[in-house]
Amino acid sequence: MNCDDYKDLLTAYLDKELTDEQKAGLEEHLKSCESCKGELNEFRKLISITDDIALQEPEDKLWESYWSGGYNRFERGIGWILFGVAAIVLMIYGGFKFVESIVVDPTIGVLLKIGILAMIVGLSILFVSVLRERLFFWKNDRYKDVRR
Numbered sequence: 001m002n003c004d005d006y007k008d009l010l011t012a013y014l015d016k017e018l019t020d021e022q023k024a025g026l027e028e029h030l031k032s033c034e035s036c037k038g039e040l041n042e043f044r045k046l047i048s049i050t051d052d053i054a055l056q057e058p059e060d061k062l063w064e065s066y067w068s069g070g071y072n073r074f075e076r077g078i079g080w081i082l083f084g085v086a087a088i089v090l091m092i093y094g095g096f097k098f099v100e101s102i103v104v105d106p107t108i109g110v111l112l113k114i115g116i117l118a119m120i121v122g123l124s125i126l127f128v129s130v131l132r133e134r135l136f137f138w139k140n141d142r143y144k145d146v147r148r
Contacts, residue, residue: 001025003036010040014047095120 006029012018013026030037066072102108102116138144 001029003029003033006030006033006036007039010036010043013040014043 006026009018009022009026013023018026030040099117099120102113
């Protein structure tokens with residue numbers, strides 16, 4: 001094996017992932033190769049530095065000030081309103097085109113047309129009812145402002 005092959009094993013050596021045969025061969029090579037020994041020491045330094053690094057989470061006050069900022073609330077509100085309006089418009093348009101295709105199709109019987117239209121109206125009423133219920137509970141949820 002040459003130095004490049006041994007250098008590929010250095011991180012596995014530090015992570016204790018080598019077989020006994022690979023470990024013995026690498027340790028024997030390290031005794032005579034200053035370049036590989038120096039690179040192994042550099043990896044050890046890097047590991048010691050990265051072990052000391054810890055993720056610092058922002059304080060709760062910082063998050064609260066961010067989420068309670070007027071600009072952020074306005075931006076999110078406008079985004080959700082535009083998304084909701086667009087979704088409603090597209091659903092109404094698609095529903096209208098679907099109903100129109102059923103109504104003008106002469107191969108569909110009148111009873112089937114009435115049944116399909118009644119089902120669509122019923123689903124629409126249920127959707128609005130569930131949406132109103134969710135909004136009511138969201139507005140009256142006493143735990144909605146609880147953080148972590």
